[in-house]
Amino acid sequence: MASQESRYSPAELEPRRQQRWAELGLDRTPEPSDQRSDNFYALSMFPYPSGNLHMGHVRNYVITDVIARAQRLKGKRVLHPMGWDAFGLPAENAAIERGVDPAAWTEQNIAQMRQQLSRLGLSIDWEREVTTCRSDYYRWTQWLFLQFLDAGLAYRKEATVNWDPVDQTVLANEQVDADGRSWRSGALVEKRKLRQWFLKITAVADELLDDLESLKGWPERVRTMQANWIGRSTGATLRFPLAAKASEAVEVFTTRPDTVYGVSYVVLAPEHALVDQLTTDEQRPAVEQFRQELEAISDQDRVAEDRPKRGVATGGTVVHPFSGESVPVWIADYVLPDYGTGAVMGVPAHDSRDYAFASHYGLPITTVVVKPGSTAADGPADEAFTELGELIHSGPFDGLRDEAAKQAVIDAAAAAGVGEAKVSYRLRDWLISRQRYWGCPIPVIHCDDCGAVPVPEEQLPVELPADAELGASGGSPLERHPTWSQVACPRCGKPARRETDTMDTFMCSSWYYLRYTDAANNEQPFSVEATKAWLPVDQYVGGVEHAILHLLYSRFFTKVLNQRGLVECREPFARLLTQGMVQGITYRNPTTRRYVAPAAVTDPQQPLDPESGEALEVFFEKMSKSKYNGVDPGTVVDRYGADTARMFILFKAPPEKDLEWDDADVEGQYRFLQRIWRLCAAAQESGLSIAEPLPLPSQLESSDQELRRAVHTAIEAISDDLEGEELQFNTAVSELMKLSNAMGSSLAEAAAPVAQEAVRTLLILLAPFAPHLADDLWEQLGGAGSIHQQQWPHLDPNALVRDxxxxxxxxxxxxxxxxxxxxxxxxxxxxxxxxxxxxxxxxxxxxxxxxxxxxxxxxxxxxx
RNA sequence: GCCCGUGUAAUCCAAUUGGCAGAGAUAGGCGACUUAAAAUCGCUCCAGUGCGGGUUCGAAUCCCGCCACGGGCACCA
The missing domain is CATH 3.10.20.590 (Ubiquitin-like (UB roll))
Structure with a gap:
């Protein structure tokens, strides 16, 4: 080898290796073992096929690939698939702007990205490729929707929903950020009252929250985010009968039933159904005016915490369920219509919001909870006392404390029929309707007589019409289509209409990991046996931006499918790694705030604006076109090869941290691979072969002992980095460097069996990281088969022992x-x-x- | 405001989880090789771990109080 090809040339070597792997069929998924622990499912979050592979993708798939390759060497049967989250707005927008066919546009992008991906040497089983916009996939998305419908977990209701004015569609709560902006378009969402399809994710809110505990392999951060999002609070509902009509009552939700004697008013959301009935003629103009004012301001402003709390008395009163006293009823902007019961009891002494409201409007403030042992007179009431404590001025409950006090009030309320224990969630049902074309059609037919009728299973898929007229405005393209929606009712046969909304694309991505286990199945979305063999996913890798969205929806799907006996597991992803962003070096003019392309900067040490000569700001930021700070994976592979790109990305930063792309470091990584190449070339020249393993002599020179110690130290460290609690590819790579450094200084003098062991081990340890180079050197040194068919080196504890x-x-x-x-x-x-x-x-x-x-x-x- | 994470050399990052702060790399400096340069090889400069206290024989690591940056939640009753 060394004679014909004395230099490390990834451009020649890598395609050659990839071709060989294809011939050997190395990436094909083996039949799973009956022993679940012998199987390993490594999964990256599948990409949207934008047509352009970026560094974030590369990082994601390389991490998963290293894990998959290492697990294979360790003897596991590995499932490592890839697919495309292929429905979505970019295709539809491209269609509108350029008149292309969304399906063709998407397929072309997929082909392009598959091509770009193929250069990275990822050991992906492409036979299981899944594409969500193809009808052989989305028929099963529809089938699963019908499962939800059958379970009573899919329903249609009229509700105030988030409307994205840019994308011209509604959005789920999870898809609107804290600033009230759409996760996709960034537009401020508007509120609209529409009739829409929802999935009842709140039905499994408890399991979604409680089972977070069991997800030991998830980052704490993601679990907290989900727990926050679900937002469970336990308390009680209490009913305050109307003074004017005792058969009706205002029901409030509270987490502090113990403070019930401190109620000085009751507040309803302005939208509450009882407002009209409670409002007196005298107050009606004020109430109406207040409601109109509220409608004028955005929802975002309405819930801003720093806003003063405003409200209006309705003039009506209710009866306190325990004391029998008359309590005035107000409406206020700080009460949300769709949380709890849309009504709260105002306890100003013990709730800071109520305190602010009561102080402003001069409502009475009655202290009913104190620190145990003190009295109300002890403290000036210049703010609400929100801790638990001992009850006073609370009739029969005086002297009770803390949780016992809450429970006593709940018990008394239940006994009197005026309330009961109740749990509320921040989580809302998942709005899945979208008024766009390029999505999975909702398989329902609306009949005037029969209502919403599910499309019979044998009629699936409900396919998208190829001839829909796409446009940026004017409602859903499916609705505008002249004939598509006209069908006969499956139940009574009368003319009926298809549902014209399509599904949120997060529906498609909520079950793709299941489809991979049984991708060719034409009878069902997946078989129980296949999912049993592979699920839960052993290692899932993706961006933290899906901490709530995709990861919560997928957990929801799994729970429902589990309840229906379609899968055995209760959680889809056993271990989760949320990888950090890839950032590019970014130059900006501090005065004009314009970005400058790195190519235009002549001296990186002293970056100056090529136009004005001003000094530029330098920082690292997520790669994006508008900042000119992107690095194209293809260019890097052209220049250094895939192995260098892989090694660099793994070495530069721990996987969950952001990674700063630095060309100088890439260069360094390339040098390391060249060093390994030279090391092996020199070994070969001196006659070393790894074809036949040589037995180790019983006595070793101390220098040989030292080399063996370096070899086995590396085995121990790298094994732990790839399998331990924390995945640490950066330190694994540095262990490879250490080993190669040690070999560089001692290999030439080492006894043949020791040298051979060292070279074999170095290459196998390197194989998951730089699969092309390791395999090529393996072959050149006479190794049997592909390196990727070998076994992970065995740790010899004796080699680590020192005298x-x-x-x-x-x-x-x-x-x-x-x-x-x-x-x-x-x-x-x-x-x-x-x-x-x-x-x-x-x-x-x-x-x-x-x-x-x-x-x-x-x-x-x-x-x- | 509440919750989570991070802070170590010029830079990116390690540190067997309480035991010699430096494994690995980038950049810089010096030297060897070379007619010279690149490449390569060798040597080398640079921090006492964000700040202030505490516990301990011993603290980057544990505790308390701060600061900075990043992220999540936020009128959720």
Whole structure:
């Protein structure tokens, strides 16, 4: 080899290796074992096929690929698939802007991205490729929707929903950020009252929250985010009968039933159904005016916390369920119509919002909870006391404390028929209707007589019409289509209409990981056996931006499918790695705030604006076209090869942290691979072959022992980095560097069996990271088969053993020297040696130490 | 405001989870090789771990109080 090809040339080597892998069929998924633990499912979040592979994708898939390859070497049967989240607005927008066919546009992008991906040397089983916009996939998305419908978990209702004015469609709550902007378009969403399809995710809110505990392999951060999003609060509902009509009551939700005697008013959301009935003629103009004012301001402003709380008395009153006193009813902007019951009891003394409201409107403030042992007079009430405590002025409940007090009130309310324990959630049902064309049609037919009728299973898929007229405005294209929606009712046969909304694309991505396990199945979306063999996904890798969205929806799907006996697991993803962003070096003119392309900067040490000559700001930011800071994966592969790109991305930062792309570091990584190439070339030249494993002699030179120690240290460290609690590819790569450094200085002198073991091991350890180079060198050195068919090296604990070790000698915790001792020296001996040492003589000045701490194998600390 | 994460050398990052702060890399400096340069090889400069306290024989690591940056939630009763 070395004779014909003495230089490392990834451009020639990599395609050659990939072709060989294809011939050997290495990437094909093996039949799963009956033993679930012998199977391993490695999964990256599948991409939207934009047509352009970017570095974020590369990082994602390389991480998963390293895991998949390492698991294969460890003898696991690995499922490592890929697919396309292919429905969505970019295709439809391209169609509108350029008149192309969304399906053709998408397929072309997929072909392009598949091509770009293929260069990275990912061990993906493309036979299981899944594309959500093809009818062989979306017929099953529709089938699953019908499962939800059958379970009573899909329903249509009129509701105030988020409307994205740019994308011209509604959005789910999860798809609107804290600033009230659409996750896709960034537009401020508007409120519209529309009749829409929802999935009842709130039905499994408890499981979604409680099972987070079991997800030990998930980042804490993601679990907290989901817990926050679900927002469970436990409390009670209490009913306050109307003074004017005792058969009706205002129902409030509270987490503090113990404060019920502190109620000085009741507040309804302005939209509440009882407002009209409660409003007196005298107050009606004020109430109407207030409601109109509220309608004029955006929802976003309405819920801003710093806004003063405003409200209006309705003039009506209700009866306190315990004291029987009359309580005035108000409406206020701080009560939300769609949380709890849309009504709250105002307890100003013990709730800061109520306190602010009551102070503003001069409503009475009655203290009913105090710190145990104190009285109301003890503290000036200049703010609400929101802690739990002891009840006073609370009739029969006086003296009760904390949770017991809450429970007593709930029990009394239940006994009297005026309330009961109740749990509320922040989580809302998932709005899945979209008024766009390029999505999965909702398989329902509306009949005037039969209502919403599910499309019979045998009629699936409900296919999208190829001839829809797409346009940026004027409602859903399916609705405008002249004939598509006209069908016969499946139940009564009368003329009826198809549902013209399509599904949220998150529906498609909520079950794709299941389809991979059984991608060719034409009878069902997946078989129970297939999902049993592979699920839950052993390692899922993707961006943290889906911490709530995709990950919550997928968990929801899994729970429902589990309840219906379609899958056995209750959670889809056992371990989750949320990878950080890839950032590019970004130059900006500080005065004009315009971005400058790195190519235009002549001196990177002193970046100046090529036009004005001003000094530029330099920072790292997520790669994007508008900032000119993107690095194209294809260019990097052209220049350095896929292996360098892979190694760099893994080495530069821990996987969950953001990664700063730096060309100088890429160069360094390339040099490392070249070093390995030269190392192997030199070994081969000196006659080393790895074809036949040579037995190790029983006696080794100490330099050979040292080399073996380096080899087995690397095995131990890298195995742990790839399998331990934390995945640490960056340190694994640095262990490879350490090993290659050690080999560089000792391989030439090493005994043949030791040298052979070292080279074999280095290459196999390298194989998951730089699969092309490792495989090529393997072959050149005479290794049998592909390196990717080998076994992960076995750790020999004896190789790690040292005869002598260095023990640190401390005096009062400060390092003052060290001792060279046999490795098995025991505690007492170490202490003796330490006390007899020069260090002891010098620092203890003849006195006996007060204390001696001995940590065997580590140190001796003398405390005078 | 509440919750989570991060803060170590000029830079990116390690540190067996309480035991010698530096494994690995980038950049810089010096040297070897070279007619020279690149490449390569060798050597080398640079921090006491964001700040202030505490616990301990011993703290980057544990505790308390701050600061900075990033992220999530936020009138959710």
């Amino acid at each position: 002598t070790i260095t023990v640190v000698l401390q005096v009062k915790g400060k390092v003052r020297g060290n001792l060279e001792v046999p490795a098995d020296t025991d505690k007492a001996e170490l202490e003796q040696l330490a006390l007899a040492s020069d260090v002891a003589k010098k620092w203890l000045e003849g006195n006996a130490p007060r204390r001696v701490i001995v940590v065997p194998g580590k140190l001796v600390n003398l405390v005078p």
